[in-house]
Amino acid sequence: MSQPHRTPGFLRTYVFSDDHKTIGIQFLFTSLFMMLFGGLLAMLIRWQLGWPGHPLPWMEQIAPNGMPGGIMVPEYYNMLFTMHGSVMIFFAVIPALVGVFGNYLIPLKIGAGDMAFPKLNMISYWLVPPAIAIVCAGFFLEGGAAQAGWTSYAPLSTIMGPGQVCWIVGVIVLGSSSIMGAVNYITTIINLRATGMSWFRLPLSVWALFITAVMTLLATPVLAAALILLLMDTTLHTSFFLPAGLIIDGVLQPNSGGQVLLWQHIFWFYSHPAVYIMILPAMGIVSEILPVFARKPLFGYRSMVYAIMAIAMLGFIVWAHHMFASGMNPTLGTSFMASTIVIAVPSAIKTFNWLGTLWRGSIRLTTPMLHALAFVSMFVIGGLTGIFLASTPVDLYVHDTYFVVGHLHYVLFGGSLFGIFAGITFWFPKMFGRMMHEAMGKAHAVLTLIFFNGVMFPMFMLGIHGMPRRIYDYHQYAHLADVEALNRMMSVSAFCLGLTQLLFIANFFWSLFKGRAAGANPWQATTLEWATSSPPPHGNFATPPTVYHGPYEYSVPGASKDFLPQHEPAPSVPAH
Amino acid sequence: MRGLIKVAAAAAAALTAPGEAWAFGRSRIWLPEGVSTIAPAVDHLFYLILWITGVAFVLVQVTLVWFLIRYRHRKGVPAGYTHGNNAAEIVWTIVPTIILVFIALRSQTVWSQMRGTPPPHDLEVEITAEQFAWNIRYAGPDGTLNTADDVTNINQLHLPAQKTVLIHLKSKDVIHSFFVPAFRFKQDAVPGVTGRLWINAVKPANLEIVCAELCGLGHYRMRGFLIVEPSAAFDAWMAAQITPPPAPTGQPS
Numbered sequence: 001m002s003q004p005h006r007t008p009g010f011l012r013t014y015v016f017s018d019d020h021k022t023i024g025i026q027f028l029f030t031s032l033f034m035m036l037f038g039g040l041l042a043m044l045i046r047w048q049l050g051w052p053g054h055p056l057p058w059m060e061q062i063a064p065n066g067m068p069g070g071i072m073v074p075e076y077y078n079m080l081f082t083m084h085g086s087v088m089i090f091f092a093v094i095p096a097l098v099g100v101f102g103n104y105l106i107p108l109k110i111g112a113g114d115m116a117f118p119k120l121n122m123i124s125y126w127l128v129p130p131a132i133a134i135v136c137a138g139f140f141l142e143g144g145a146a147q148a149g150w151t152s153y154a155p156l157s158t159i160m161g162p163g164q165v166c167w168i169v170g171v172i173v174l175g176s177s178s179i180m181g182a183v184n185y186i187t188t189i190i191n192l193r194a195t196g197m198s199w200f201r202l203p204l205s206v207w208a209l210f211i212t213a214v215m216t217l218l219a220t221p222v223l224a225a226a227l228i229l230l231l232m233d234t235t236l237h238t239s240f241f242l243p244a245g246l247i248i249d250g251v252l253q254p255n256s257g258g259q260v261l262l263w264q265h266i267f268w269f270y271s272h273p274a275v276y277i278m279i280l281p282a283m284g285i286v287s288e289i290l291p292v293f294a295r296k297p298l299f300g301y302r303s304m305v306y307a308i309m310a311i312a313m314l315g316f317i318v319w320a321h322h323m324f325a326s327g328m329n330p331t332l333g334t335s336f337m338a339s340t341i342v343i344a345v346p347s348a349i350k351t352f353n354w355l356g357t358l359w360r361g362s363i364r365l366t367t368p369m370l371h372a373l374a375f376v377s378m379f380v381i382g383g384l385t386g387i388f389l390a391s392t393p394v395d396l397y398v399h400d401t402y403f404v405v406g407h408l409h410y411v412l413f414g415g416s417l418f419g420i421f422a423g424i425t426f427w428f429p430k431m432f433g434r435m436m437h438e439a440m441g442k443a444h445a446v447l448t449l450i451f452f453n454g455v456m457f458p459m460f461m462l463g464i465h466g467m468p469r470r471i472y473d474y475h476q477y478a479h480l481a482d483v484e485a486l487n488r489m490m491s492v493s494a495f496c497l498g499l500t501q502l503l504f505i506a507n508f509f510w511s512l513f514k515g516r517a518a519g520a521n522p523w524q525a526t527t528l529e530w531a532t533s534s535p536p537p538h539g540n541f542a543t544p545p546t547v548y549h550g551p552y553e554y555s556v557p558g559a560s561k562d563f564l565p566q567h568e569p570a571p572s573v574p575a576h
Numbered sequence: 577m578r579g580l581i582k583v584a585a586a587a588a589a590a591l592t593a594p595g596e597a598w599a600f601g602r603s604r605i606w607l608p609e610g611v612s613t614i615a616p617a618v619d620h621l622f623y624l625i626l627w628i629t630g631v632a633f634v635l636v637q638v639t640l641v642w643f644l645i646r647y648r649h650r651k652g653v654p655a656g657y658t659h660g661n662n663a664a665e666i667v668w669t670i671v672p673t674i675i676l677v678f679i680a681l682r683s684q685t686v687w688s689q690m691r692g693t694p695p696p697h698d699l700e701v702e703i704t705a706e707q708f709a710w711n712i713r714y715a716g717p718d719g720t721l722n723t724a725d726d727v728t729n730i731n732q733l734h735l736p737a738q739k740t741v742l743i744h745l746k747s748k749d750v751i752h753s754f755f756v757p758a759f760r761f762k763q764d765a766v767p768g769v770t771g772r773l774w775i776n777a778v779k780p781a782n783l784e785i786v787c788a789e790l791c792g793l794g795h796y797r798m799r800g801f802l803i804v805e806p807s808a809a810f811d812a813w814m815a816a817q818i819t820p821p822p823a824p825t826g827q828p829s
Binding site: 471 | 661688791795796
């Protein structure tokens with residue numbers, strides 16, 4: 001477990017470290033940087049949607065081919081939304097939720113000294129920067145970065161040029177990193193739990209990360225396989241996804257025998273579980289934070305665990321609900337509607353249990369709590385709008401419109417990103433030993449919530465109005481003649497949303513150096529990571545902790561203080 | 577500092593909300609008028625789900641805010657201690673399940689109407705999508721598609737009102753998607769596969785065909801025109817295509 005005391009050099013301590021905490025923090029800086037980059041891409045998208053064809057002269061310096069004279073060309077627009085989606089999903093949200101919190105929290109929360117495979121862990125991080133570099137290298141190649149959407153549907157993705165090849169290779173590399181991480185998390189959680197840490201004493205965030213890791217391990221190899229087939233179709237002229245008789249640019253292609261829809265089936269077989277990979281850890285984080293600041297046990301702990309399991313299992317049999325409009329057999333549409341409808345039930349259970357946790361609590365509106373509450377509130381919108389998409393006939397109308405864009409942002413920004421902010425602001429004191437600035441944190445949380453809704457809510461209206469997504473210039477369509485004013489307001493909101501994030505950056509770096517000292521347990525929380533110093537030493541715990549009860553023993557009647565840490569035996573009341 | 581946050585929040589809300597309400601009100605952004613026989617059923621389903629999710633939305637958000645106010649931290653008032661309530665959990669598992677099954681059953685009825693066995697058709701059209709145009713093909717006088725006397729057209733789909741039209745949907749190159757908002761329908765044009773869909777437009781209208789699947793740099797301008805005209809007008813148009821007028825007008829034939 002903990003290694004004999006030694007003083008490793010700078011490189012071993014901060015760069016090629018195999019300490020799970022350092023790796024978690026490396027993931028944190030990487031994913032926050034990529035989030036900033038993905039956000040800037042979104043700002044450019046919003047510029048084009050708010051002021052179609054208006055020049056941004058200074059952009060010519062940055063993208064002479066994409067924005068000649070500062071005016072965006074359609075290829076560049078396609079590149080922006082493709083890279084925005086890819087960067088946010090693969091390099092921001094997944095590394096933040098799984099990489100940061102998985103690495104940082106799992107050993108601390110289960111009372112272990114480190115991961116089961118620290119070296120594998122280090123490799124799993126060090127595959128991420130090359131993956132990012134490969135995907136983003138496309139920007140510097142002829143034809144630019146990938147522009148076939150983050151879903152890279154064949155045959156479009158097979159005829160795109162070197163940027164697309166970079167995208168495929170980079171995502172394969174990132175997938176390898178995810179698989180290594182998943183193996184490590186699963187092994188660690190199964191084998192390295194502290195004495196007394198039974199499965200049903202695990203904090204919800206560990207449960208969520210465990211099940212996420214299982215999903216990652218089952219789904220990501222499928223994506224890797226699909227990407228390798230796509231790579232072969234693109235570069236070696238195979239025909240996995242390309243049928244006979246394709247005529248591209250007037251030239252008959254030599255392919256034969258491929259199935260176009262096969263790509264979508266395999267891609268979504270990974271990517272729908274990936275949606276849950278991006279939301280389950282956030283749900284775990286929120287389930288962790290609500291009890292702390294309501295000073296109350298989590299409502300329905302076991303049903304929360306079973307709901308995560310149900311979501312994970314059902315998550316594997318709903319993929320073709322992305323394909324209702326693809327022309328596949330309508331009977332398949334029926335069965336996938338049924339499974340999709342069923343998956344709404346565990347999501348509803350979780351929401352009600354969160355409300356149940358608040359009920360009769362003693363609620364403190366700290367920054368992490370504001371983000372967690374924003375998550376609950378916004379996830380409800382994401383979930384409910386999913387019901388429109390699950391209903392096959394309604395989906396045929398709103399599919400591939402802004403309704404879907406709104407829905408996915410309510411899940412991935414309203415859900416995942418608020419979960420990430422909640423997690424960072426909650427565990428920042430543990431990670432860096434200093435408190436974040438509360439007022440700046442609260443202002444950031446509230447403004448983010450307001451401007452987020454300002455950008456994303458009108459998307460539902462646009463979708464209902466029939467505005468398709470991924471459209472460079474909606475002025476082409478007469479039925480979209482009226483949407484410019486609304487789009488402009490959304491863009492203003494988006495820019496304000498972007499500026500608001502400067503508050504977070506300022507708070508983050510200010511607190512890193514000037515924040516007040518946190519102490520071991522600033523939130524008076526019960527789980528094991530708060531039993532050690534902030535930041536924890538190499539090896540985490542001076543003596544391996546013993547666990548006496550469940551993770552959310554707050555306001556236990558008769559106890560002298562309103563929280564009972566997992567590693568402290570109950571004074572008089574029987575352990576729950 | 578608290579005051580500052582409140583001022584900032586109020587300013588932000590004041591900035592965006594009325595602006596959006598104004599923009600929204602000015603542009604009447606909502607469902608376009610439905611023109612196909614299936615549109616009323618789809619709209620009905622849409623409003624049904626909107627009502628159900630709307631009520632759920634309001635209930636959850638109001639409860640959330642109410643709890644935040646009612647159970648805010650107050651000195652000397654401890655939090656309750658409970659790990660859950662089986663009865664409540666069973667209720668909030670079963671009630672959503674029943675509602676969701678109801679939505680699924682209602683959806684399935686409309687789905688089988690839209691995508692089940694098509695009704696007998698009065699006219700067949702073949703639409704072949706390519707980057708970035710819609711190629712339209714009608715059977716000529718011999719009544720058979722893909723023969724020498726076919727009537728072809730680009731980006732201009734004429735359809736007779738109140739007739740069932742069977743569309744064979746193809747693509748030459750990449751995936752496109754045939755989307756007519758007023759019909760409440762879209763279907764992807766998938767290379768290598770011929771899709772079948774049927775449409776019955778209830779009244780004459782000038783509509784647009786939208787490409788709803790990203791198909792390359794010209795995706796945004798892959799627009800077609802859809803002219804639904806009274807049956808007699810459609811027949812006259814078709815006759816004119818079959819026997820071009822004496823003086824050629826340069827119309828695509």
